[in-house]
Amino acid sequence: MEMKLSHPKIQQLSSSVKARLQSQITLNTYGAAVREVIQNSIDAGASQIDIKLDLASLSFWVKDDGVGIPPDELERICQRYFTSKLRRLEDLTSIKTFGFRGEALHSLASMSNLTIVSKRADFNSSYITRFTGDGNSNIAFPFDMSNREENPVNDFFYFEPFRSSGTIVTASSLFQNIPVRRNNMLRLPEYNLLHEVKEVVLKSLIDHPNVRITVWELNKGSQTSKKVLKVNRVFGNLNWYSNLLTSIYGSSLLPTHEVVNASFKDIKMHGVIGLQPNQSRKYQYISINGRLVQVSEEDSKTINKIFVGCNFGGQQLNLTDFTDHKKRVSSVGKPFSKYPVFLINFECKTQSGDLLQDPSKTIVHPRQWRVLFKMLNKVFISFLKHAGYDLQLNRKVISSPTPSPTKRMLEEPTDILPLKRSSAASRFILNSNSRFGSIKSDEIRGMLLNSDRPGYFYKPVNIKSSKTNESHLTASISCHLHKCSEDDDIRRINTMSEYPDAVDLENISLKKECLHEDNCRVVLQLYKKFILVVIESEGTKNLMIIDQHACDERIKVENLYMTFLHQVYDTDLRVKLAQPFDLSVPGEEIEYLTAFRPNFNSFGIDFETHETDGRVHITHLPELLIEKIANDAQFLRASILQHVWDLALHRKSAKLTGSPADWFQKIKDLPGIIVEVINSKACRSAIMFGDLLEMKDMQNMVKCLHRCQLPFQCAHGRPTITPLADLSKQN
Template sequence: MIKCLPTEVQGKLRSGVAIPSLQQCVEELVLNSIDAGATCVGVRIDMEAFKVQVIDNGSGMTAEDMENVGIRYHTSKCSSVEDLENLRFHGFRGEALASIVSLATLVEMSSRSRLSVKTHVKLFKDGQGMAVFESETARPSAGTTVIICNFFHNMPVRRKRVDVVLEGERIRQRVEAVSLMHPSVSFTLKNDCTGTMMVQLPKARDTYHRFVQIHNLARAEKLGEISHTHKQFEVTGYLGKEGHYNNSLQYLYVNDRLLLKTRIHKLLNCLLRRLSSSNQKNDSPDGTSVIQRPKHKRNQDLYGVYIINIKCSCSEYDICLEPAKTLVEFKDWDGVLLCIEVAVKAFLRRERLVSLFSQEDLDCVSPKVFGTERTDQKDETEMAGQGAIGASTLDISVGMKLASDFVHRRSAVDSVCLESDLIDSRTDEAQRYDLMDVTQDRVHGQNPQNHKVPVEPSLDSSCKHQLDEDGSTCSDWLHHYDTSVGKTVYINTKTGLSRYEEPASEETRVPCTSDVSNMAVSVISEMDDANENSLSSLYSKWKNPVFVRPPTVGVDISSGQADGLAVKIHSILFPYRFSKNMIHSMKVVNQVDKKFLACLINARDGDSAAQTDTEGNLLVLVDQHAAHERVRLENLVEDSYEDDPDATGAKRLCSSTILPPLEISVTEEELRLLRSSQPHLKNLGLEVTFSKTGAPQLFVGKVPLCFMEKESNELRRGRPSVIKPIVEEYLREQTELLRVTGRVTGTLPLTVLKVLASLACHGAIKFNDTLSRDECHSLVASLSSCQLPFQCAHGRPSIVPLVDVLHLDKEQKDFQKPNLQKLRRMYKAWELYGNK
């Protein structure tokens, strides 16, 4: 039989959904104070007793209003459908106070209206309201005070899950977020357990000055104002010119209401993810930016900083998707996203923060990468002037890295040709457009169509031809200065092999032929022979062999990338998935070029026992440096742990004492989180003591052992100390994990893994190291025992498939033997008649 639930049961079920956390409870009370016109709001929390007190100087409530306060669906903010469509307040459902009352043992509400000198009080015990009475102690001014005791008393599971320190930090962050949209209101937040003032914000002039109060002037100076209107949406706020190490400085609002985890956040993070100190240049010979080097890609770990408020009609969105009202659904998502995107891009252009080859170009790149088109003779004559060098066009809509590398490599080839006096510099300047200017127009969107930039396709060939006559090696080799190692790298355009030594002119050259016997696709390319050794063909994108490719073959070869097409089509027709069982069947053939180990792997289908017994069919190349790096990394990780004497069967990171202790400066938030996590830090190899003066700093007496090994290696090489930056990054990583995931115990910390990977890399076998056959077998055997043998410590593949020997042409060709008798007759005839 279907029955209606009793009223008290309905209220209890609804209350647990409407107020899911103590943070939400505090926010609802603070927003009620703001809706009441308060200019001063004070919050006091006692997390151990689950007690909350909120005091304001708003308009207050009369005795008549006090009778109805705390009753579900009773509110003074909305009385009709018209009010619901034109909301002027944060709350409008009349559920917040009623839900709070049903979740607390005792709730006391005292209020004085501006038209009265009396203060009225109403008590709620176990969800039941008492009669309103006049307080013996009158309030000095109008306003309301709400005191909540023993919150979540009837929800023991939820109460047990509350982390006292982390929940306190979440309340602080939410109060600060609310204060940004109400700078004319002063806010205070006090922790009664510790007696500390967590938030103390006086009235501010505007949002910018409120941000200065919260995050100091140095960070606020890096903000820039934005404002844009598109149709019914208006976007105002501030954007940061530099990134932040976490997303705690991202504030998004709709009509002053805070939003969390929406599609707008994703768009903003996509647009701002490249913001960092990208304008700083290093001292490399080619003048490239520091962040372009693999060791310094720290900007990928940074988050954008923004304070954005979207103003629109309440009928344009729905914010009641969940009780916290932090999710939103817009009627016109395209309109609001376009408004945000235009505003952000205008800011980036104004501040000159757009990279030359931005990610936007990479996302919008057409499938034709470095596609060439021949122009007619008339166009060539008009563009080249009096020169004899033919011109072709180069599509500028290319990927960021490919284009930038092409420019650097192209300039290297041009420098070789100029040094040999092959072409006149004035002719070179007359035939070349400014690539930087054209690309800048594309990045800023001033000219959306594809630009065509004339280049010289025959420049490389003419340079090669002329230098071959002089005995140089420019025809087969390109050189490029590698800033990471400080050496010039020579790359063979035919074999793809690289070396640091300059190739000799008399070096034996082996002709390379293309075997297309196993290709299942007819290839027709418009690329002429003059461009077959172009730099674009050297950058054919490598596909990771561990992912299975679809069986269908649909290849677009119009881009001119036919040089590497045979390998790509073979990978489509015959995909391979490496498994650890295959590694056990690996047999070493020999070392190749002092860089790789040629091995045979059994890639046939079948069980592991059969695979180890049969002969390998797949020829692979094992990167000797990557393989040894992986072996060393897993050994170092295993040696980094020791038995925990305080917990039977548990492990902890090995630590080493550092004298004198490191003095690390932290923020107030980090100090509170780290102070509550000392046992956890001890398991991570850290011994932390705190300043007795209460200053936001701490002293680290023990660090993980690998940190000290890294420090000694750097000092031995004559480099500056790195121990303090590593420890600071380690502490920041742990506080961020505490803030985001709570006290969940994870795997090996990322900072420790990075240090171990660096140690593994520096001690591993290098390229050009000669290995004996026994050493090769030992390396392969060690690699087969690794947990992740397919990549090095930094994620680079360690094994690459080369060819399946079962697909090779095994037909024995019959070579015709020479006719000795005929040769004898011809020789005799030459003796008789040849001298005459």
């Protein structure tokens, strides 16, 4: 007998299930919940907002002096799609408030214990209503705020009486009916939750200089509270944006700045740009009519390339932190990034499509972005010119080669090197004082046909001839210059294809094991710059050239890394400074420094933080850094903050696990300044061009290179070995 499958009927979800599902879409973080209440207060005309945070229990309290909510509306305030701000879709083009959906408080009531107390100026009494996590509320009833015994919450969230009108919203045990989400939130460091709230305050106040906000944080252990930020009202927009940034993140974020203004047709732009760089792109804000724009990664890179291209921060540094202005650290590598700090707000006609893109009220794809982006670029260029920077906007900005192994290098085999070098490149490098990371064929052709020595050009070595052998090739390399006249036909050659006997080495590859002494034979030293070797492996025989400086640099840098990381595991690297460095640091980064202090200690860096005045005293440094830093406090500050952001953004691991035997895998987690110093030290101490080497010295170098973890590049990413010819097919 065939059984019929029963299909469930399509039916509407219950109200409680719908509320639960929708609440996770609208509000999914602690900061998002606080944001909705703050912005409701601003929409209600509040000029003063007080916020209290209990991060340990995911609870908060917000009081404002807005117009208040009448009792009959208080009972409906958390019902979905109930709002006083929108009637028709056409109203979106003229809307001035943050909210209009009628969803935020409904979602908040569905995931927390929510209590709302409000008073209108035309009512004698305050009214209270409570929501219990299912979105349903009791009726609003009068509430005597002066009677402390009737206060339903603890002392920290005490309902203080209103002067005339206002609203108090208390949300406790956020995400209580979404246990996985709540547990994830509780596992986050409290400073992360606090940073969310700080950013919410900034985003909410961009277009509201007439609102004062004060935020307090509860210390659950001591039952005391501390003020974490206060943004005062500013009448007039001239200094509002700088006041907003410094009030939230500290004055050290924006010690000096320029106010910028621009207009195009009916679009106006106002903002502020800092003159001192920061090590993170976090402090870059662009908004339209007070609503933040989510700038794409591509556009963000384009903006920052304008600043990188003119070495922003390299010419003008804040000198207030220098103890010795005359001596500054020079750096070949890139131990820290230099990003501009800015807050830009556009005033233009509201596009209804912009307001419907994201429940967080962020604009993801602005309709006028093409025009606004061009305005931004012109303003940034004008700012840099006015600040005295030499703009080289047509220069292609390329980041420095990675000096230490990246995560990808550690996950993939490091003992195989694809060698793609044309024979022309090989011949050119023999008579060059340069070392190349990569050479383009166009460059090689130009170098071959436009030698610095008049009347000379590099003539290709014919190694496909039946007479060619290893000794003949070696001799040919030593006499590869050929005299010719200015009108020689060879001068007109402009493509490598016109060399019919040039050797194609594109497919040659080399494994680390090929450098073993059984497979690699040293032939001779060339021009006191290179080591000529013959490598035989897996039926192939290749003539290779080793850069003696790059080779020795790789050997030394790995020894230095291994020695330092063994010390990290086994000893205390901290050396007390005779004169501590006193640095001014933004409050948010001070909190990160405090959280990551054990990581800094493991590398020999120690400090004392003073959050009240935004100062950090560097008291200890490893011996490796003391000589490098000298008296350049600004360089030290940037280097330390770079590591802070590398840890905060999980680019580096904050926990030093494993053992000294894992030293190579731990290089990627070293502070950038330590990587820079070790690389520089290896480079300076390595064998140089012009140093004469005995045969035994060259053989020993090749043996040591074979033992390296990453033998095919120097500390700065340049190749240590280059192919010259494939000898396996020769007679």
